[in-house]
Each structure stands twice: as C-alpha cells, then as structure tokens.
Amino acid sequence: xxxxxxxxxSVHSPHQTTRGTPIQPSRAxxxxxxxxxxxxxxxxxxxxxxxxxxxxxCHLHKATGFKHKVVPYLDTELRGLFATRAPSRPxxxxxxxxxxxxxxxxxxxxxxxxxxxxxPVLDIKPYVRDFDDRxxxxxxxxDEVRDRExxxxxxxxx
Amino acid sequence: xxxxxxxxxSVHSPHQTTRGTPIQPSRAxxxxxxxxxxxxxxxxxxxxxxxxxxxxxCHLHKATGFKHKVVPYLDTELRGLFATRAPSRPxxxxxxxxxxxxxxxxxxxxxxxxxxxxxPVLDIKPYVRDFDDRxxxxxxxxDEVRDRExxxxxxxxx
Numbered sequence: 549x550x551x552x553x554x555x556x557x558s559v560h561s562p563h564q565t566t567r568g569t570p571i572q573p574s575r576a577x578x579x580x581x582x583x584x585x586x587x588x589x590x591x592x593x594x595x596x597x598x599x600x601x602x603x604x605x606c607h608l609h610k611a612t613g614f615k616h617k618v619v620p621y622l623d624t625e626l627r628g629l630f631a632t633r634a635p636s637r638p639x640x641x642x643x644x645x646x647x648x649x650x651x652x653x654x655x656x657x658x659x660x661x662x663x664x665x666x667x668p669v670l671d672i673k674p675y676v677r678d679f680d681d682r683x684x685x686x687x688x689x690x691d692e693v694r695d696r697e698x699x700x701x702x703x704x705x706x
Numbered sequence: 707x708x709x710x711x712x713x714x715x716s717v718h719s720p721h722q723t724t725r726g727t728p729i730q731p732s733r734a735x736x737x738x739x740x741x742x743x744x745x746x747x748x749x750x751x752x753x754x755x756x757x758x759x760x761x762x763x764c765h766l767h768k769a770t771g772f773k774h775k776v777v778p779y780l781d782t783e784l785r786g787l788f789a790t791r792a793p794s795r796p797x798x799x800x801x802x803x804x805x806x807x808x809x810x811x812x813x814x815x816x817x818x819x820x821x822x823x824x825x826p827v828l829d830i831k832p833y834v835r836d837f838d839d840r841x842x843x844x845x846x847x848x849d850e851v852r853d854r855e856x857x858x859x860x861x862x863x864x
C-alpha cells in the first residue's frame with residue numbers, strides 16, 4: 549500500500565545546513581521564519597490567527613533512509629529509532645510545535661524554528677492544550693539527558 | 707512534487723465506525739487498543755517502553771477530500787480547515803498522543819484510542835514534555851467550546 553501526499557507549502561528559515569540547526573523548537577527560542585503556503589490555501593487559514601501555537605507536519609527531505617538504531621544527538625548510546633526523534637524514520641515525517649506570530653495572506657510568521665530552509669510542509673494543525681498536553685509523563689532515556697546542550701550535525705543527512 | 711509513504715503498521719481499536727468515535731485521545735480515556743507494526747520494526751522499538759506516551763502519526767484513510775472550511779465537531783460555525791483538527795485536510799494526516807501501556811514484540815498496547823480500527827500508521831515518536839508541551843497557549847475558537855461534550859459523526863467520512 550502506497551500513500552501519496554503533496555506539499556502544501558514550504559518553510560523559510562535561517563537554517564541552511566543541518567549542522568548547527570536546533571534539535572527541537574524548544575531549543576530554537578527567538579529563531580523566526582515563515583511557512584509559505586500555496587495560494588489556494590488562503591481561505592483554509594481563516595481563524596488560525598486566534599491560536600498562539602501551531603503543529604507543523606513536514607517531510608524531512610534531507611533525511612537518510614531508515615535505520616533500526618541510531619545514536620541520538622542528546623545521547624551517546626544506540627537507541628531504537630522509534631524511541632528517538634531522529635529523522636532516519638521509515639517515513640521521514642517531522643513534527644514541530646512552533647509559535648504563530650501572524651498570518652499574512654498565505655504566509656505564516658513563526659518562531660521557534662528547528663527546520664531547514666526549504667522543508668516541505670504537509671499539514672498545519674492548531675496546537676490545543678486540552679488535546680495535546682499530557683501530565684505524569686515518563687521520557688525513558690531522555691529523562692537522563694534533558695539538560696544537555698547540543699545542536700544537530702550531519703549524522704542523519706544524505 | 708509527490709511524496710510517497712508506506713504504512714509501518716495499523717491500529718486495532720474498538721471503533722468500527724466514525725460515528726461515535728471519540729474526537730481526541732483526551733476524550734478517549736480508558737479506551738484501549740493496539741498498534742501492530744510490521745515485524746521488521748521490532749528492533750527499532752528498543753527503548754520505547756521507557757516512555758509513558760507516544761505520538762501516532764497516521765493516514766486518515768476514511769477522510770473525504772480537502773475542504774477549505776468545515777464546521778468542526780465542537781462548533782456550529784464554519785472555520786478555516788487549518789484552524790481545526792478535522793480530517794478533511796489536503797494531506798489527511800492524523801496526530802494523536804496516546805498512553806503506551808506496553809510493548810510486546812511488534813505490538814504496542816495503547817490507551818486513549820481515538821482512531822478507527824484499521825487506520826494505517828506512518829510513524830511513531832516518543833512524546834517528550836520538554837519538546838512538545840507549551841505554556842501560555844491561546845486556542846482561538848476552541849477556547850470558547852472546550853467543555854462541550856461530543857463524539858464524531860460521519861460528516862468527514864467518504
């Protein structure tokens with residue numbers, strides 16, 4: 549079974565290379581960019597400006613192919629791919645919650661950008677705390693390394 | 707530009723029809739199901755059992771085509787599609803944070819299931835509060851209707 553999608557737009561960001569890119573929006577504070585959608589989607593953006601944060605679902609176009617285990621940026625040990633946020637996924641789909649600064653026609657101004665310039669965008673959803681926030685969360689190996697400082701390098705790039 | 711993905715597995719849930727399905731995991735408390743992955747992915751599930759919650763990225767296979775504006779389940783007015791979580795998206799990608807009860811080989815036992823039985827799964831990611839949780843969140847029209855009770859009906863189904 550094949551599933552076929554088409555980008556609805558793309559990210560414009562200051563990150564031209566994977567090396568040095570923040571590894572998550574929470575580590576990209578103050579970094580601004582835009583999502584430029586195809587013009588046909590202007591009407592579908594109505595009401596979005598009432599939301600402070602949006603979910604970007606993207607195609608990680610620079611990712612290498614699937615690896616069962618990877619050494620994540622924040623760790624020094626091999627971990628199962630699905631227990632990481634590394635891009636070497638069977639379907640290289642990225643998920644980022646960013647702050648929405650404004651909507652100008654078909655262009656969204658965003659902050660907290662951890663995506664490469666030119667990343668294709670597949671979907672935009674409003675971030676809703678009642679839907680998306682969880683309490684009593686355990687984060688496995690990430691609970692041990694949460695305070696480590698790092699940015700991306702090219703280990704997952706083709 | 708076309709992007710082609712393949713399912714890595716599928717959801718088994720008690721929800722056989724869209725009508726009556728909870729509209730979000732946060733409204734599906736206590737409802738259990740499984741994600742059955744292809745056997746080749748067992749090794750990639752290492753370390754996942756340390757996480758209490760996972761993000762499921764799914765292909766909403768029953769969704770109708772794209773609509774610019776929809777009346778969401780929780781509202782009575784037309785809203786821009788991207789300001790809703792309705793399935794009638796240009797790329798019908800679903801996003802759910804569910805509780806991970808256990809990992810048995812290639813099968814994940816989950817709780818908080820708001821997905822139809824048979825939904826194809828595209829990706830699984832660990833839910834990480836430091837990455838995914840936000841404070842000072844405004845939720846536009848959803849702030850007005852957050853306490854409404856509802857379940858899905860067939861308005862977005864083909």
